[in-house]
Amino acid sequence: MSIYGDYIKSVIRTVPDWPQPGVNFRDITPLLQNSAAFRKLIDSFVHRYQEMDLDAIAAIDARGFIVGAPVAYELGCSFVPVRKKGKLPFKTISQTYTLEYGQAEVELHSDAFRDGDRILVVDDLIATGGTMLAAAELISRSGGHVVETSAIVDLPDLGGSQRIRDAGHSVFAVCSFTEDE
Numbered sequence: 001m002s003i004y005g006d007y008i009k010s011v012i013r014t015v016p017d018w019p020q021p022g023v024n025f026r027d028i029t030p031l032l033q034n035s036a037a038f039r040k041l042i043d044s045f046v047h048r049y050q051e052m053d054l055d056a057i058a059a060i061d062a063r064g065f066i067v068g069a070p071v072a073y074e075l076g077c078s079f080v081p082v083r084k085k086g087k088l089p090f091k092t093i094s095q096t097y098t099l100e101y102g103q104a105e106v107e108l109h110s111d112a113f114r115d116g117d118r119i120l121v122v123d124d125l126i127a128t129g130g131t132m133l134a135a136a137e138l139i140s141r142s143g144g145h146v147v148e149t150s151a152i153v154d155l156p157d158l159g160g161s162q163r164i165r166d167a168g169h170s171v172f173a174v175c176s177f178t179e180d181e
């Protein structure tokens with residue numbers, strides 16, 4: 001939890017049974033509409049990472065871009081998009097991962113990093129952790145060093161953040177929601 005965690009959490013909306021029955025969707029759009037809250041969100045990341053000597057922010061398509069770009073701007077480091085399959089025009093490396101139903105794939109440009117570059121991975125939310133783990137794996141395969149994986153929201157009851165830690169990565173989330181919240 002970050003310094004502004006409770007406040008950020010208070011401006012995230014829960015939409016029950018969306019996109020399907022039984023899912024509590026954690027909607028960040030009220031947070032984005034609130035300029036004071038959005039500033040505090042970006043400040044939470046900048047405060048945590050400003051002394052960590054990062055070379056790049058790798059942000060995950062699509063909601064990770066919303067946080068990753070301003071954090072990269074503030075820290076003065078590169079912004080690298082990790083995109084859904086078929087969106088990047090140059091030579092790519094790819095990683096498949098498992099969704100609740102079926103499989104998905106993320107891609108990275110093969111020249112996105114230099115060997116040993118210090119990378120922060122950013123997304124909006126960690127649920128099962130499959131997306132974040134696939135992104136971290138891509139970065140490691142391309143020679144980058146994953147300093148930490150990070151998100152606005154963690155859903156710890158779904159086990160994703162623990163799965164990411166079990167794979168050897170550090171995890172930071174600004175706030176978290178249990179299933180019953």
Ligand SMILES: O=P(O)(O)OC[C@H]1O[C@H](OP(=O)(O)OP(=O)(O)O)[C@H](O)[C@@H]1O
Pocket residue numbers: 060061062063064123124125126127128129130131132160
């Ligand atoms: O931890 P996981 O179970 O992998 O789920 C988390 C991912 O799911 C959502 O992305 P989605 O694929 O819905 O894409 P979007 O950002 O384009 O909406 C979210 O933005 C994360 O990237």
Ligand SMILES: Nc1ncnc2[nH]cnc12
Pocket residue numbers: 023024025026027125127
């Ligand atoms: N419960 C949830 N809320 C928002 N985005 C999600 N992505 C995966 N699960 C989600």
